[in-house]
Amino acid sequence: MTMHPSSIIPSGLPALDADSSAHAQAVSHYLMQQIRASDIDFIPFDTWMDMALYAPGLGYYSAGNTKFGSHLPTGDFTTAPELTPLYGRTLARQVAQVLTESESVTVLEFGAGSGALAAAIIPALRQMGIEPVYQILEVSADLRARQQQGLASLGANISWLTEFPVEFSGCVVANEVLDAMPVTLFRWNDDGELMELGVRLAQASQNHAVAVEAADGTNAPLPSFEFAERRADPALQGLVSQRMPPLPGYQSEINRQAEAWMTQMGSWLKRGAALLMDYGFPQREYYHPQRHEGTLMCHFRHHAHSQPLIYAGLQDITSHVDFTAMADAALSGGLQVLGYTSQARFLINAGLPDLLTQTDAVTNPQTMSAVQKLLSEAEMGELFKVLAVGRGVDQALMGFNRGDRRDRL
Numbered sequence: 001m002t003m004h005p006s007s008i009i010p011s012g013l014p015a016l017d018a019d020s021s022a023h024a025q026a027v028s029h030y031l032m033q034q035i036r037a038s039d040i041d042f043i044p045f046d047t048w049m050d051m052a053l054y055a056p057g058l059g060y061y062s063a064g065n066t067k068f069g070s071h072l073p074t075g076d077f078t079t080a081p082e083l084t085p086l087y088g089r090t091l092a093r094q095v096a097q098v099l100t101e102s103e104s105v106t107v108l109e110f111g112a113g114s115g116a117l118a119a120a121i122i123p124a125l126r127q128m129g130i131e132p133v134y135q136i137l138e139v140s141a142d143l144r145a146r147q148q149q150g151l152a153s154l155g156a157n158i159s160w161l162t163e164f165p166v167e168f169s170g171c172v173v174a175n176e177v178l179d180a181m182p183v184t185l186f187r188w189n190d191d192g193e194l195m196e197l198g199v200r201l202a203q204a205s206q207n208h209a210v211a212v213e214a215a216d217g218t219n220a221p222l223p224s225f226e227f228a229e230r231r232a233d234p235a236l237q238g239l240v241s242q243r244m245p246p247l248p249g250y251q252s253e254i255n256r257q258a259e260a261w262m263t264q265m266g267s268w269l270k271r272g273a274a275l276l277m278d279y280g281f282p283q284r285e286y287y288h289p290q291r292h293e294g295t296l297m298c299h300f301r302h303h304a305h306s307q308p309l310i311y312a313g314l315q316d317i318t319s320h321v322d323f324t325a326m327a328d329a330a331l332s333g334g335l336q337v338l339g340y341t342s343q344a345r346f347l348i349n350a351g352l353p354d355l356l357t358q359t360d361a362v363t364n365p366q367t368m369s370a371v372q373k374l375l376s377e378a379e380m381g382e383l384f385k386v387l388a389v390g391r392g393v394d395q396a397l398m399g400f401n402r403g404d405r406r407d408r409l
Protein backbone atom coordinates (compact mmCIF):
# COMPACT_ATOMS: atom_id res chain seq x y z
CA MET A 1 0.00 0.00 0.00
CA THR A 2 1.35 3.42 -0.94
CA MET A 3 0.73 6.54 1.11
CA HIS A 4 -0.32 9.90 -0.30
CA PRO A 5 0.13 13.24 1.43
CA SER A 6 -2.78 14.06 3.73
CA SER A 7 -5.48 16.45 2.60
CA ILE A 8 -5.21 20.09 3.42
CA ILE A 9 -7.99 22.59 3.93
CA PRO A 10 -8.11 24.79 0.81
CA SER A 11 -7.71 28.49 1.49
CA GLY A 12 -10.90 30.56 1.40
CA LEU A 13 -13.21 27.91 2.85
CA PRO A 14 -15.51 29.42 5.51
CA ALA A 15 -14.64 28.51 9.11
CA LEU A 16 -16.89 26.06 10.94
CA ASP A 17 -19.33 27.26 13.59
CA ALA A 18 -19.72 25.34 16.87
CA ASP A 19 -22.56 23.10 15.63
CA SER A 20 -20.74 22.23 12.42
CA SER A 21 -17.55 21.47 14.34
CA ALA A 22 -19.44 19.16 16.70
CA HIS A 23 -21.03 17.38 13.75
CA ALA A 24 -17.71 17.02 11.91
CA GLN A 25 -16.27 15.60 15.12
CA ALA A 26 -19.01 12.96 15.34
CA VAL A 27 -18.73 11.96 11.66
CA SER A 28 -14.93 11.84 11.69
CA HIS A 29 -15.00 9.72 14.82
CA TYR A 30 -17.42 7.32 13.15
CA LEU A 31 -15.25 7.13 10.02
CA MET A 32 -12.17 6.56 12.15
CA GLN A 33 -13.90 3.61 13.84
CA GLN A 34 -14.85 2.15 10.45
CA ILE A 35 -11.26 2.38 9.26
CA ARG A 36 -9.96 0.76 12.44
CA ALA A 37 -12.52 -2.02 12.11
CA SER A 38 -11.16 -2.99 8.71
CA ASP A 39 -8.43 -5.65 8.61
CA ILE A 40 -5.99 -3.37 6.84
CA ASP A 41 -6.83 0.04 8.39
CA PHE A 42 -8.03 1.12 4.95
CA ILE A 43 -11.43 1.61 3.39
CA PRO A 44 -11.96 1.92 -0.37
CA PHE A 45 -12.95 5.44 -1.43
CA ASP A 46 -16.47 4.44 -2.52
CA THR A 47 -17.17 3.13 0.99
CA TRP A 48 -15.81 6.37 2.44
CA MET A 49 -17.97 8.49 0.13
CA ASP A 50 -21.03 6.40 0.90
CA MET A 51 -20.60 6.89 4.65
CA ALA A 52 -19.64 10.58 4.42
CA LEU A 53 -22.81 11.26 2.42
CA TYR A 54 -25.35 8.71 3.64
CA ALA A 55 -24.46 7.21 7.07
CA PRO A 56 -27.80 7.51 8.93
CA GLY A 57 -27.90 10.59 11.14
CA LEU A 58 -24.32 11.51 10.19
CA GLY A 59 -23.78 11.72 6.42
CA TYR A 60 -24.11 14.95 4.48
CA TYR A 61 -27.47 13.95 2.96
CA SER A 62 -28.74 12.14 6.05
CA ALA A 63 -28.25 14.51 8.95
CA GLY A 64 -30.14 17.70 8.16
CA ASN A 65 -27.04 19.32 6.70
CA THR A 66 -27.94 19.44 3.04
CA LYS A 67 -28.28 23.06 2.04
CA PHE A 68 -29.90 23.44 -1.34
CA GLY A 69 -30.33 26.85 -2.94
CA SER A 70 -28.31 29.79 -4.09
CA HIS A 71 -30.49 32.24 -2.20
CA LEU A 72 -29.06 31.02 1.12
CA PRO A 73 -25.69 32.47 2.08
CA THR A 74 -25.09 29.16 3.86
CA GLY A 75 -26.23 27.09 0.83
CA ASP A 76 -23.75 24.57 -0.55
CA PHE A 77 -24.87 24.24 -4.17
CA THR A 78 -27.82 24.95 -6.45
CA THR A 79 -29.65 22.54 -8.69
CA ALA A 80 -31.86 23.38 -11.67
CA PRO A 81 -35.18 22.64 -9.88
CA GLU A 82 -34.07 24.98 -7.07
CA LEU A 83 -33.30 27.78 -9.52
CA THR A 84 -36.79 28.15 -10.97
CA PRO A 85 -40.03 26.13 -11.19
CA LEU A 86 -39.88 26.73 -14.96
CA TYR A 87 -37.36 23.90 -15.14
CA GLY A 88 -39.82 21.39 -13.65
CA ARG A 89 -42.70 22.80 -15.69
CA THR A 90 -40.74 22.31 -18.91
CA LEU A 91 -39.68 18.81 -17.89
CA ALA A 92 -43.35 18.05 -17.14
CA ARG A 93 -44.14 18.38 -20.85
CA GLN A 94 -41.73 15.56 -21.62
CA VAL A 95 -43.04 13.57 -18.66
CA ALA A 96 -46.59 13.97 -20.00
CA GLN A 97 -45.57 12.57 -23.39
CA VAL A 98 -43.93 9.55 -21.73
CA LEU A 99 -47.04 8.97 -19.60
CA THR A 100 -49.24 9.02 -22.70
CA GLU A 101 -46.90 6.60 -24.48
CA SER A 102 -46.86 4.22 -21.53
CA GLU A 103 -50.61 4.54 -20.83
CA SER A 104 -49.88 5.36 -17.22
CA VAL A 105 -50.12 8.32 -14.85
CA THR A 106 -47.30 7.21 -12.55
CA VAL A 107 -44.14 9.24 -12.10
CA LEU A 108 -41.27 7.86 -10.03
CA GLU A 109 -38.72 10.42 -8.90
CA PHE A 110 -35.41 9.31 -7.45
CA GLY A 111 -33.49 11.49 -4.98
CA ALA A 112 -36.00 14.32 -4.74
CA GLY A 113 -33.83 16.56 -2.52
CA SER A 114 -35.91 19.40 -1.11
CA GLY A 115 -38.94 18.32 -3.20
CA ALA A 116 -38.66 21.32 -5.55
CA LEU A 117 -38.93 19.27 -8.75
CA ALA A 118 -42.05 17.40 -7.61
CA ALA A 119 -43.56 20.74 -6.51
CA ALA A 120 -43.19 22.02 -10.07
CA ILE A 121 -44.04 18.85 -12.02
CA ILE A 122 -47.26 17.92 -10.22
CA PRO A 123 -49.16 21.21 -10.81
CA ALA A 124 -47.87 21.35 -14.39
CA LEU A 125 -49.20 17.85 -15.12
CA ARG A 126 -52.52 18.83 -13.57
CA GLN A 127 -52.68 21.82 -15.91
CA MET A 128 -52.28 19.36 -18.79
CA GLY A 129 -55.19 17.31 -17.46
CA ILE A 130 -53.12 14.57 -15.80
CA GLU A 131 -53.63 13.82 -12.10
CA PRO A 132 -50.37 11.95 -11.43
CA VAL A 133 -49.64 9.12 -9.05
CA TYR A 134 -46.30 10.43 -7.81
CA GLN A 135 -43.78 8.15 -6.17
CA ILE A 136 -40.47 9.15 -4.62
CA LEU A 137 -37.55 6.89 -3.77
CA GLU A 138 -35.17 8.80 -1.53
CA VAL A 139 -32.26 7.20 0.35
CA SER A 140 -32.02 9.91 3.00
CA ALA A 141 -34.57 9.65 5.83
CA ASP A 142 -33.96 13.30 6.66
CA LEU A 143 -34.72 14.48 3.12
CA ARG A 144 -37.70 12.14 2.90
CA ALA A 145 -39.18 13.87 5.96
CA ARG A 146 -38.49 17.30 4.41
CA GLN A 147 -40.19 16.21 1.18
CA GLN A 148 -43.24 14.88 3.05
CA GLN A 149 -43.61 18.15 4.90
CA GLY A 150 -43.00 20.39 1.89
CA LEU A 151 -45.27 18.58 -0.56
CA ALA A 152 -48.25 17.94 1.75
CA SER A 153 -50.05 21.15 0.73
CA LEU A 154 -50.30 19.96 -2.90
CA GLY A 155 -52.95 17.46 -1.84
CA ALA A 156 -51.58 15.06 -4.44
CA ASN A 157 -51.30 11.28 -4.48
CA ILE A 158 -47.64 11.03 -3.40
CA SER A 159 -46.04 8.01 -1.80
CA TRP A 160 -42.49 7.17 -0.77
CA LEU A 161 -40.93 3.88 -1.81
CA THR A 162 -38.15 2.21 0.12
CA GLU A 163 -37.06 -0.11 -2.69
CA PHE A 164 -37.32 -0.46 -6.45
CA PRO A 165 -40.81 -1.34 -7.69
CA VAL A 166 -41.24 -4.93 -8.86
CA GLU A 167 -42.82 -3.71 -12.10
CA PHE A 168 -43.23 -0.14 -13.31
CA SER A 169 -44.95 1.62 -16.19
CA GLY A 170 -44.71 5.38 -16.47
CA CYS A 171 -42.00 8.01 -16.26
CA VAL A 172 -38.89 7.93 -14.06
CA VAL A 173 -37.06 11.18 -13.31
CA ALA A 174 -33.74 11.67 -11.54
CA ASN A 175 -32.14 15.09 -11.38
CA GLU A 176 -28.54 15.13 -10.16
CA VAL A 177 -28.83 11.71 -8.55
CA LEU A 178 -26.25 9.73 -10.55
CA ASP A 179 -23.56 12.27 -9.61
CA ALA A 180 -24.31 11.74 -5.92
CA MET A 181 -23.65 7.99 -6.00
CA PRO A 182 -20.33 6.82 -4.51
CA VAL A 183 -17.50 6.30 -6.99
CA THR A 184 -14.44 4.06 -7.08
CA LEU A 185 -11.23 6.09 -7.39
CA PHE A 186 -8.30 4.71 -9.38
CA ARG A 187 -4.83 5.79 -10.46
CA TRP A 188 -2.32 4.39 -12.92
CA ASN A 189 1.07 4.34 -11.19
CA ASP A 190 4.44 5.02 -12.83
CA ASP A 191 4.87 1.31 -13.64
CA GLY A 192 1.57 1.20 -15.51
CA GLU A 193 -0.19 -0.74 -12.73
CA LEU A 194 -3.75 0.16 -11.84
CA MET A 195 -4.21 1.16 -8.19
CA GLU A 196 -7.45 1.65 -6.25
CA LEU A 197 -7.52 4.62 -3.90
CA GLY A 198 -8.90 4.44 -0.40
CA VAL A 199 -8.68 6.24 2.91
CA ARG A 200 -6.70 5.66 6.09
CA LEU A 201 -5.99 7.64 9.22
CA ALA A 202 -3.24 10.19 8.76
CA GLN A 203 -0.20 9.17 10.77
CA ALA A 204 -0.37 12.15 13.14
CA SER A 205 -4.03 11.61 13.90
CA GLN A 206 -3.50 8.11 15.28
CA ASN A 207 -2.47 9.95 18.47
CA HIS A 208 -5.47 12.28 18.29
CA ALA A 209 -7.70 9.27 17.96
CA VAL A 210 -6.38 7.89 21.24
CA ALA A 211 -7.10 11.23 22.89
CA VAL A 212 -10.68 11.15 21.59
CA GLU A 213 -11.26 7.74 23.09
CA ALA A 214 -9.55 8.43 26.39
CA ALA A 215 -11.44 11.60 27.09
CA ASP A 216 -14.64 10.39 25.43
CA GLY A 217 -14.60 14.07 24.58
CA THR A 218 -16.34 16.31 22.15
CA ASN A 219 -13.53 18.85 22.20
CA ALA A 220 -10.77 16.55 21.03
CA PRO A 221 -9.07 17.50 17.74
CA LEU A 222 -10.63 16.12 14.59
CA PRO A 223 -8.93 12.97 13.36
CA SER A 224 -7.48 13.61 9.94
CA PHE A 225 -7.43 11.22 7.02
CA GLU A 226 -5.26 10.62 4.01
CA PHE A 227 -5.42 8.75 0.73
CA ALA A 228 -3.69 5.42 0.39
CA GLU A 229 -3.80 2.94 -2.46
CA ARG A 230 -3.68 -0.76 -3.18
CA ARG A 231 -3.43 -2.77 -6.35
CA ALA A 232 -6.79 -2.85 -8.17
CA ASP A 233 -8.52 -6.23 -8.17
CA PRO A 234 -9.06 -7.99 -11.53
CA ALA A 235 -12.69 -6.82 -11.80
CA LEU A 236 -11.72 -3.16 -11.50
CA GLN A 237 -8.75 -3.66 -13.82
CA GLY A 238 -11.07 -5.15 -16.45
CA LEU A 239 -13.57 -2.29 -16.21
CA VAL A 240 -10.99 0.49 -16.37
CA SER A 241 -8.99 -1.15 -19.17
CA GLN A 242 -12.12 -1.20 -21.35
CA ARG A 243 -12.35 2.58 -20.99
CA MET A 244 -8.82 3.92 -21.24
CA PRO A 245 -5.20 2.90 -21.82
CA PRO A 246 -2.67 2.99 -18.94
CA LEU A 247 -1.43 6.57 -18.48
CA PRO A 248 1.11 6.87 -15.64
CA GLY A 249 -0.03 9.37 -12.99
CA TYR A 250 -3.58 9.56 -14.39
CA GLN A 251 -6.30 9.53 -11.72
CA SER A 252 -10.02 9.27 -12.28
CA GLU A 253 -13.11 7.50 -11.07
CA ILE A 254 -15.69 4.98 -12.19
CA ASN A 255 -19.27 4.90 -10.94
CA ARG A 256 -19.97 1.20 -10.52
CA GLN A 257 -22.98 1.86 -8.29
CA ALA A 258 -24.66 4.10 -10.86
CA GLU A 259 -23.98 1.56 -13.62
CA ALA A 260 -25.54 -1.24 -11.55
CA TRP A 261 -28.51 1.05 -10.83
CA MET A 262 -29.03 1.67 -14.56
CA THR A 263 -28.76 -2.03 -15.45
CA GLN A 264 -31.14 -2.98 -12.68
CA MET A 265 -33.72 -0.53 -14.02
CA GLY A 266 -34.08 -2.90 -16.96
CA SER A 267 -35.60 -5.51 -14.63
CA TRP A 268 -38.44 -3.30 -13.37
CA LEU A 269 -39.10 -0.60 -16.01
CA LYS A 270 -41.57 -2.52 -18.15
CA ARG A 271 -43.02 0.32 -20.21
CA GLY A 272 -42.04 3.99 -20.28
CA ALA A 273 -38.88 6.03 -19.98
CA ALA A 274 -36.39 7.34 -17.45
CA LEU A 275 -35.16 10.94 -17.82
CA LEU A 276 -31.75 11.38 -16.21
CA MET A 277 -30.45 14.92 -15.84
CA ASP A 278 -26.90 15.48 -14.69
CA TYR A 279 -23.54 17.03 -15.48
CA GLY A 280 -21.08 14.96 -17.42
CA PHE A 281 -19.99 13.85 -20.85
CA PRO A 282 -19.38 10.82 -23.07
CA GLN A 283 -16.57 8.40 -22.18
CA ARG A 284 -14.06 9.77 -24.69
CA GLU A 285 -14.24 13.14 -22.97
CA TYR A 286 -14.45 11.68 -19.47
CA TYR A 287 -11.17 9.81 -19.76
CA HIS A 288 -9.49 12.36 -22.00
CA PRO A 289 -5.71 12.40 -21.32
CA GLN A 290 -5.94 16.05 -20.26
CA ARG A 291 -8.51 15.26 -17.56
CA HIS A 292 -5.78 13.55 -15.54
CA GLU A 293 -7.14 14.45 -12.10
CA GLY A 294 -10.65 13.08 -12.70
CA THR A 295 -13.85 14.95 -11.90
CA LEU A 296 -14.33 14.50 -8.15
CA MET A 297 -15.59 17.74 -6.57
CA CYS A 298 -16.76 18.91 -3.15
CA HIS A 299 -19.19 21.72 -2.37
CA PHE A 300 -19.28 23.63 0.89
CA ARG A 301 -21.24 26.87 1.11
CA HIS A 302 -20.80 27.68 -2.58
CA HIS A 303 -17.08 26.93 -2.50
CA ALA A 304 -16.09 24.17 -4.89
CA HIS A 305 -12.85 22.32 -4.16
CA SER A 306 -11.31 18.87 -4.55
CA GLN A 307 -10.57 17.71 -0.99
CA PRO A 308 -13.09 14.98 -0.13
CA LEU A 309 -11.37 13.93 3.08
CA ILE A 310 -12.03 17.14 5.01
CA TYR A 311 -15.28 18.44 6.56
CA ALA A 312 -16.72 14.91 6.58
CA GLY A 313 -20.51 15.02 6.78
CA LEU A 314 -20.56 18.77 6.15
CA GLN A 315 -19.85 18.95 2.45
CA ASP A 316 -21.22 17.41 -0.71
CA ILE A 317 -18.94 15.05 -2.63
CA THR A 318 -19.77 14.43 -6.26
CA SER A 319 -18.36 13.37 -9.61
CA HIS A 320 -19.38 13.97 -13.21
CA VAL A 321 -21.36 11.31 -15.03
CA ASP A 322 -19.89 9.10 -17.76
CA PHE A 323 -23.00 9.02 -19.97
CA THR A 324 -21.56 6.37 -22.28
CA ALA A 325 -21.24 4.03 -19.31
CA MET A 326 -24.82 4.85 -18.22
CA ALA A 327 -26.18 4.16 -21.72
CA ASP A 328 -24.20 0.90 -21.96
CA ALA A 329 -25.47 -0.20 -18.55
CA ALA A 330 -29.07 0.50 -19.59
CA LEU A 331 -28.56 -1.48 -22.81
CA SER A 332 -27.17 -4.43 -20.88
CA GLY A 333 -30.31 -4.31 -18.72
CA GLY A 334 -32.40 -4.68 -21.89
CA LEU A 335 -33.49 -1.02 -22.19
CA GLN A 336 -33.22 1.20 -25.25
CA VAL A 337 -31.43 4.52 -25.36
CA LEU A 338 -34.12 6.99 -26.43
CA GLY A 339 -32.20 10.26 -26.48
CA TYR A 340 -29.17 12.18 -25.28
CA THR A 341 -28.63 15.91 -25.53
CA SER A 342 -27.56 19.02 -23.66
CA GLN A 343 -29.85 20.53 -21.03
CA ALA A 344 -30.25 23.72 -23.09
CA ARG A 345 -31.27 21.79 -26.21
CA PHE A 346 -33.63 19.57 -24.22
CA LEU A 347 -35.38 22.52 -22.53
CA ILE A 348 -35.78 24.38 -25.81
CA ASN A 349 -37.14 21.27 -27.54
CA ALA A 350 -39.55 20.64 -24.68
CA GLY A 351 -40.99 24.14 -24.95
CA LEU A 352 -39.29 26.43 -22.43
CA PRO A 353 -39.49 29.45 -24.81
CA ASP A 354 -43.20 28.81 -25.23
CA LEU A 355 -43.71 28.63 -21.44
CA LEU A 356 -41.84 31.89 -21.02
CA THR A 357 -44.29 33.71 -23.24
CA GLN A 358 -47.22 32.34 -21.23
CA THR A 359 -45.99 33.84 -17.96
CA ASP A 360 -44.73 37.20 -16.77
CA ALA A 361 -41.26 35.65 -16.62
CA VAL A 362 -39.80 37.96 -19.24
CA THR A 363 -40.53 40.96 -17.05
CA ASN A 364 -39.13 39.30 -13.94
CA PRO A 365 -35.35 39.80 -13.74
CA GLN A 366 -34.87 36.99 -11.21
CA THR A 367 -36.64 34.45 -13.41
CA MET A 368 -34.79 35.63 -16.49
CA SER A 369 -31.47 35.28 -14.70
CA ALA A 370 -32.43 31.71 -13.68
CA VAL A 371 -33.43 30.86 -17.26
CA GLN A 372 -30.16 32.31 -18.48
CA LYS A 373 -28.31 29.97 -16.08
CA LEU A 374 -30.29 26.96 -17.31
CA LEU A 375 -29.59 27.67 -20.96
CA SER A 376 -26.23 29.40 -21.11
CA GLU A 377 -23.34 27.32 -22.48
CA ALA A 378 -21.10 28.91 -19.88
CA GLU A 379 -23.38 27.80 -17.01
CA MET A 380 -25.66 24.73 -16.98
CA GLY A 381 -26.81 24.63 -20.60
CA GLU A 382 -23.95 22.62 -22.06
CA LEU A 383 -22.25 20.79 -19.17
CA PHE A 384 -25.58 19.36 -18.03
CA LYS A 385 -27.09 16.64 -20.20
CA VAL A 386 -30.32 14.70 -20.40
CA LEU A 387 -30.25 10.97 -21.11
CA ALA A 388 -33.48 9.08 -21.78
CA VAL A 389 -33.67 5.29 -21.63
CA GLY A 390 -36.73 3.11 -21.70
CA ARG A 391 -38.84 0.38 -23.17
CA GLY A 392 -42.02 0.23 -25.22
CA VAL A 393 -41.97 3.90 -26.24
CA ASP A 394 -42.69 4.15 -29.96
CA GLN A 395 -42.79 7.88 -30.58
CA ALA A 396 -39.64 10.01 -30.67
CA LEU A 397 -39.36 11.96 -27.41
CA MET A 398 -39.97 15.70 -27.89
CA GLY A 399 -36.98 16.75 -25.77
CA PHE A 400 -34.60 15.24 -28.33
CA ASN A 401 -36.33 16.37 -31.54
CA ARG A 402 -33.38 18.52 -32.50
CA GLY A 403 -29.77 18.06 -31.52
CA ASP A 404 -29.98 14.44 -30.36
CA ARG A 405 -26.39 13.39 -29.67
CA ARG A 406 -26.77 9.65 -29.18
CA ASP A 407 -24.14 9.16 -31.87
CA ARG A 408 -21.55 10.79 -29.59
CA LEU A 409 -21.99 8.31 -26.76
Ligand SMILES: C[S@@+](CC[C@H](N)C(=O)[O-])C[C@H]1O[C@@H](n2cnc3c(N)ncnc32)[C@H](O)[C@@H]1O
Pocket (backbone or CB within 6 Å): 061, 068, 079, 080, 081, 082, 110, 111, 112, 113, 114, 116, 117, 137, 138, 139, 140, 143, 174, 175, 176, 177, 180, 181
Ligand atom coordinates in the same frame (compact mmCIF):
# COMPACT_ATOMS: atom_id res chain seq x y z
C1 LIG B 1 -27.55 16.40 -5.49
S1 LIG B 1 -29.00 15.92 -4.67
C2 LIG B 1 -30.22 16.35 -5.89
C3 LIG B 1 -31.57 16.62 -5.31
C4 LIG B 1 -32.68 16.98 -6.29
N1 LIG B 1 -32.93 15.94 -7.25
C5 LIG B 1 -32.36 18.27 -7.02
O1 LIG B 1 -32.02 18.22 -8.18
O2 LIG B 1 -32.44 19.33 -6.37
C6 LIG B 1 -28.95 14.15 -4.74
C7 LIG B 1 -30.20 13.46 -4.20
O3 LIG B 1 -30.16 12.09 -4.54
C8 LIG B 1 -30.41 11.28 -3.38
N2 LIG B 1 -29.84 9.96 -3.69
C9 LIG B 1 -28.55 9.62 -3.83
N3 LIG B 1 -28.41 8.33 -4.18
C10 LIG B 1 -29.68 7.85 -4.33
C11 LIG B 1 -30.23 6.58 -4.69
N4 LIG B 1 -29.43 5.54 -5.00
N5 LIG B 1 -31.57 6.44 -4.72
C12 LIG B 1 -32.39 7.48 -4.41
N6 LIG B 1 -31.92 8.69 -4.04
C13 LIG B 1 -30.58 8.88 -4.00
C14 LIG B 1 -29.82 12.13 -2.27
O4 LIG B 1 -30.24 11.75 -1.00
C15 LIG B 1 -30.34 13.51 -2.69
O5 LIG B 1 -31.70 13.67 -2.39
